[in-house]
Amino acid sequence: MAVIQMNYFSKSLMRTVDVNVILPIDHLDMDTKTYHYKTPFKTLYLLHGIFGDHNDWMYNTNIKRWANDHNLCVVMPSGENMFYVDNKITQKFYGEFVGKELVEMTRQSFPLSHQKEDTFIAGLSMGGYGAIVNGIKYHETFGYVAGLSSALLIDNWANVIKPLIHSPNVKAYYDTIFEDVSHIIGSDQDYHALVLKHQDHLPHFYLCVGTEDALLPANREFYQFLKEHHADITYSEGPGAHEWDFWNTYIQKVLDWLPLDDHVNDVSSGNVK
Template sequence: MAYLTCNFFSKSLMRTVNINVVLPTDKENEIKEYKTLYLLHGIYGSQNDWVHGTRIEAWAQDHNLAVVMPSGENKFYVDHPQSNAYFSKFIGEELVSFTRRSFPLSTKREDTFIGGLSMGGYGAMVNGLKYHETFGSIIALSSAFILDLIVRSNDNSSNPLHRRSYYEFIFGNLDEIKGSDKDYIALVNRLENSQIPDIYMACGTEDSLLYRFNVKFHQYLDQKQIPHTFETGPGGHDWTFWDTYIKRALDWLELEEEKGISSGNVNL
């Protein structure tokens, strides 16, 4: 398994960006084009979170899966025209193009996945739907499906990232967010069911803020008769839950399994 950190200039963000990439390159059988998961972190996080918080490296190795982990800062992975920072375009177009040019990745839709947790779960859902011709599957864990809260927000919160002024900086005019390409329900409604990527969602039953919003979106998908998998279980908004359910999500993808040589699999 190779773990790489690299940087490149992003035209979408108008600056140099850092990404982490996991490549399961230690197998005896040559894999020319890897299936790929673009994995997004949550708010307050960075491109390092998934490697530090879960066993994603080991599982990627075991499943011949490449994993690409970019930084979304605290920007919800949406476009910000006013600051010329097009995070959605970066995730859905530029990052995919750059990594496919740079690494031996499959270009097939059915081999290309996007996932994330919390803010990154929101980002995975909206960008997976927006760029549905690129991504064949979406993994959304403990997702911040909080547009209803955002449009009703005010500036009274003690947390500056929960204030209306912050959401306006991120999303623009909040009166226009519903029905836009930042609205997961609107994106679902724009597509035929056959165009929608396969969806896996999970949320902990003790996730006091986000559980009810994930249930609500699951119920909406059911109402629209959109096939998807939604799992719940004991757990809060924490790495213990995400470590468990990113593994369950990889199992849901039904990837091949082949152990490589590593300190965790010596094969004596």
């Protein structure tokens, strides 16, 4: 399993960014002493939550081992605390970054499939919201979208309810992220509006949330909304709060849901024959 850290200049963010890439190119056949792997790779763009960075999924879950088992490339960018949306005022285009630029950059750099059915996006909490809105917006790129404990809080934002990050001016804080939070309803940052706009081209969805998570009602509501609009949706609830134990369990369920290769038999540090 190769783990690569990309460090490149992003045209969407106009600064240098760090991205971790898991690339399973070192499957070793002990009989022939040769590497064998199947290309082009299917790819999962995996987004962290608020307060996190590109290392979160690597440090807190078994994603590296499971990606290796399924011959899956996993791309993990940093989204700061900006919810993976575009903001023309601040000139921070995080939606364009994860939904378009990062896909183009990684496809140029690595042997990845260019097919929609082989290209997936997922995330937790803030990253779940980012995966959903960008997965729908860039539906020509992503065939499968997964949200784990997704921060589906658009009503809170639209009504300027105090956020997790305290700010003396709540609307000004939201505006630094969403450009103008008073216009968020009906925009391309509104997951309900995106579903209605792209109803004939929706990707496959997987939503999951812990039964002790404060985001449980919002995720249930969006699941029902997707069902009502005939989306292909798999939904799961399980024991757990807003925590890594839940996400480590359910990212494996996401991988089981995705159309991935069968388990790869090889020799590695965790698989000695």
